[in-house]
Amino acid sequence: MRKALVAALMLSSGITIADEGQWQPYQMPSIADKLSERGIHIAAEQLADLTQYPMNAVVGLGYCTASFVSPQGLVVTNHHCAYQAIQYNSKKEHNYIETGFLAKKMSDEPSAGPNERLYITEAVTDVSAEVKTGLSDDPLKRFETIQANRKALIKQCESDENYRCSVRSFHNGLEYYLIKQLIIRDVRLVYAPPESVGAFGGDIDNYEYPRHSGDFTFLRAYVGKDGKPAAYSADNVPFTPKSYLKINRDGVKAGDGVFAAGYPGSTSRYRLTSELKFASDWLYPTLASRYQLRINTLEAMGEHDTDVAIKYAGTLLSMANRMKKYNGLLDGFKATDIAGIKQSREDDFSHWLANNSEYQHYQAKFDQLEALLIEQRAAQQRRYFFDNAQSSALLSAANQLYRLAKEQTKPDAEREEGYQTRDMKMFKARLKRIDSRFAVSVDKTLWLQDLNAYLAQAHRVAALDEMLNLNNSDIILADTLDKLYSSTSLTDPAKRLAWMNADVNAFETSRDPFIRLAVALYDTNMTQEQAQKTLAGKLSQARPDYMQAVIAYYKANDWPVYPDANGTLRITYGMVDGYQSRDALYKQPFTRLEGLAAKHTGVAPFNAPQKVLDAITAKRYGSHQVESVYQDPASWLCRLFSCLDKPESFGSVPVNFLSSVDTTGGNSGSPVFNGKGELIGLNFDSTYEAITKDWFFNPTITRAVHVDFRYILWMMDEVDHADNLLDELTLVSN
Incomplete structure (x- = not known):
């Protein structure tokens, strides 16, 4: 309780919360000083411009985030984000969930499925005045007018059938923005590691740290020969994006500033204490109980029927993730007394109103x-x-x-x-x-x-x-x-x-x-x-x-003001950093290959492929295209842990790392950038202690978990020999 009271006092004292915020791109110039303090040197005005690098390379999947990494429409995202595409192409005779998949040439790249889409945000326009025109005091008529105004704006925006538009509410209906997105309707599977890499640790490690997950997959965007979006056809050609991300093969080290861009789904930071208590007392326990029952059923039925296991693999993964999140939220509410913290802020808000x-x-x-x-x-x-x-x-x-x-x-x-x-x-x-x-x-x-x-x-x-x-x-x-x-x-x-x-x-x-x-x-x-x-x-x-x-009230206290997440494009910044998870337990910011091997038991979900283990045992840290990344400790391994007493002891390939960027569901697959705007990782998870950040951002324990792109390059080069894809990437050094 004492910790909760201290946190509540901090929240009402006017102290700015470091690294908090899921910012709309147009807001970046307003926080340029904060970005600079974190060592992020790319111009804030450039980040605010959706037509410029790197924001025009960031794309949505409708439920996750991805990014272009080659001029031939190659896209990288999380393995779990592409799971449905992998499942769609898996059969009893070739189960790509178990074995992984690599297309050595473009003609071998199969459709990711009829529902898969890539959404490229090209414009975000404030339409608050238009949506609020002609509103009635009658609640139903008011709702219907808002919907009618939204649909009229969408229809006008979608005069070109290649675009999908939406009108989203920000700040709970205080503002509305029209989002215009180019739709890519032909998405194909290119390269996915086996589940024993992409989801190493499975549900046991979900939301936990240290992690050793190769949570990545490559897709490709295709269009018609005229360059316009089209449904799947064998005659389609790779899409040429307006830009694609450069990949920094030297990566980052502890203390470096980083930022991420993506499509966070939903947060509740401006919700009332009564809403949190309802979620804690009824909603989350009720949802978690149902998910657990369904998970148990699917697992039992899948054990006896391979076809069922394949068909429901994605459903099972999604349910398990949601259930663990609900349980994590409930544990977090108890551990930190977030209801007490929010109530303290509401009391202070009421006092501010009265005066x-x-x-x-x-x-x-x-x-x-x-x-x-x-x-x-x-x-x-x-x-x-x-x-x-x-x-x-x-x-x-x-x-x-x-x-x-x-x-x-x-x-x-x-x-x-x-x-x-x-x-x-x-x-x-x-x-x-x-x-x-x-x-x-x-x-x-x-x-x-x-x-x-x-x-x-x-x-x-x-x-x-x-x-x-x-x-x-x-x-x-x-x-x-x-x-x-x-x-x-x-x-x-x-x-x-x-x-x-x-x-x-x-x-x-x-x-x-x-x-x-x-x-x-x-x-x-x-x-x-x-x-x-x-x-x-x-x-x-x-x-x-x-x-x-x-x-x-927030502005009066000099607190960050940004809208709750609502599935639209956002930018968040922070630093590479570990955290004190509990008494006498500090979690370092990087994990490495040897930690993966140490976790290996040979039994799922800790069943790393033999070819991965062999490469680790032989210390084959790289060859040909990316040799310099792994075999010169003086050039990058020692820099990696410059904050430690014996940095030379790392001596391996980094697998996952932590940062303080502010993410949530939907940020999965988000590109993580260094201060120059070069790709250095993919966001894929949060730590268990940080799950409650959907309601309350605690800077001391809120950490996002990322796949280090050096591990992805190592898998491509040393393990799976994806030479054709490595040739497509643009690798740069510090």
């Missing part, structure tokens, strides 16, 4: 927001089990298809997002993708678990109970589901896709059991959606009002 004549009236708005949040949490708890009771992949598809038929009766501009003409390519691709990660036995088992959880709670839905005869205590639910799956045509990909062209009447007269269930549940789902929209309309006024006062 600031310009903002005194915002206290009433603060109270109104708290009341709305109580309403929101109650609604979320009521919906939770019903939403999960629709978790079957086939029922989800049926729900979306029937909704599509309904939406297509409206003018395109009035349709719900996700069901407009602009969405149809991705809609179709998602329906196709179902089969690559679907097995009837698994889907049925997981759905049965969710239905049993639904039956065990009080918030029942009559339409669902009636359709599945859930009020009849004599029925065996598993038998009911067997009949549904045996009678549906939605397991047939062609028939499933054909429903995209069906009208409402075809759905409402269908005898397919999943279609019938979707039709029966539609009104309930729409009623709940309408209630959510009404509440969102209320929050769209209350949250911006609150944020306006909070930002003024």
Whole structure:
């Protein structure tokens, strides 16, 4: 508790928190002095310009980050970010998850899958005024007007079909920005290490340190012969990016300034204490419990069926990662008393409001927001089990298809997002993708678990109970589901896709059991959606009002002001640094090859490939193209640990390293740069103690974990002999 109080005092004392911030690129000139203090010498104005190096080489995957590293569209990201692409190309006869994959020539590079995309952000425009035009005091009308204004801006932006645009809310609706992104629709798998390298340590090491993970994979962007984005075709050619990253093969050492660029998914640093307590007391434990049950089921079923193991490998990896994060958040909340820290700041904020004549009236708005949040949490708890009771992949598809038929009766501009003409390519691709990660036995088992959880709670839905005869205590639910799956045509990909062209009447007269269930549940789902929209309309006024006062309070205390992460391009900076994880345990910033060998047990997840172990044992630290990187300790190994008493003792290849950059989910695959803007690593994880940074940034323990690019080069050169790819890279030295 004493530590929590000290931290709370620090937060309310006006001390600037070092390295905190997931900054919008345009903000970089405003923190140029901080970048310079960290030894980041690339011009802040250059980082703010999305048309210049290095920001025009940073791309999104829609869920992770990647970057161009060659003039021929070669892209590097994390292994776990490309996992679905690896799984998509894995079969019983060639399981690339286990063996890895390397295309020695471009003609051998297979499609990463119909859903894979690269998004290149070309413009970010403030459209706050346009989105807020004509807003009503009526909550539902207010919500609908915001959506209509957003869709109009998006439609205008997407006059060229090769672009995908979105309007994102910043500072909880205080600001809106229009994001314009070029879409690359033909993405191919180029080089992936085996899972025993890419995910060495598996879930045991997830969020832990020291780490020895080769979490990297190379993809390639392809376009039509005219240079424009196109769907996969054998005739397509590699994309020529506007720039690609230079790779510094000397890397970095402890104390060096670094920065990362990427697409962080979501943070909650401006959320209220009551929201944190709800997450801690109900939401995270509930989600973690469900994930654990599903993980146990998938692991058990995969042990007896290789096809199931391959199809659900990506799903299992994602679930395990989320579950460990939730558990880490819960542990972190207890260890640091973050609720107490946030409450202390809120109390200080209320005191500041009361003594600031310009903002005194915002206290009433603060109270109104708290009341709305109580309403929101109650609604979320009521919906939770019903939403999960629709978790079957086939029922989800049926729900979306029937909704599509309904939406297509409206003018395109009035349709719900996700069901407009602009969405149809991705809609179709998602329906196709179902089969690559679907097995009837698994889907049925997981759905049965969710239905049993639904039956065990009080918030029942009559339409669902009636359709599945859930009020009849004599029925065996598993038998009911067997009949549904045996009678549906939605397991047939062609028939499933054909429903995209069906009208409402075809759905409402269908005898397919999943279609019938979707039709029966539609009104309930729409009623709940309408209630959510009404509440969102209320929050769209209350949250911006609150944020306006909070930002003024932060500025008055000289604290960094940046928006919570929302999946848009951000830049974060810091330094290469270890940390004190607990009493008498300091974690050094670099790990090395010998540490990997020491962890090897021969049993997954600590089962390094023999060719990796052989190279380590023989101390084969490099050859030909990258020889100078590894075989001259005086030139770089000694510099690597200049802060230690015996730097020459490192004598190896660095594998992973730590820095204080401010990252979260979505930053996976983010390029990590040295002070000159040269690529030196890939972000892939955070330390366990740092998981709570989504709610609160603690500079003493918040560390991100990166793959050192020297390890990637070593794998390419000494282990897998990816000479063709090494020739594509531009390697520079200090």
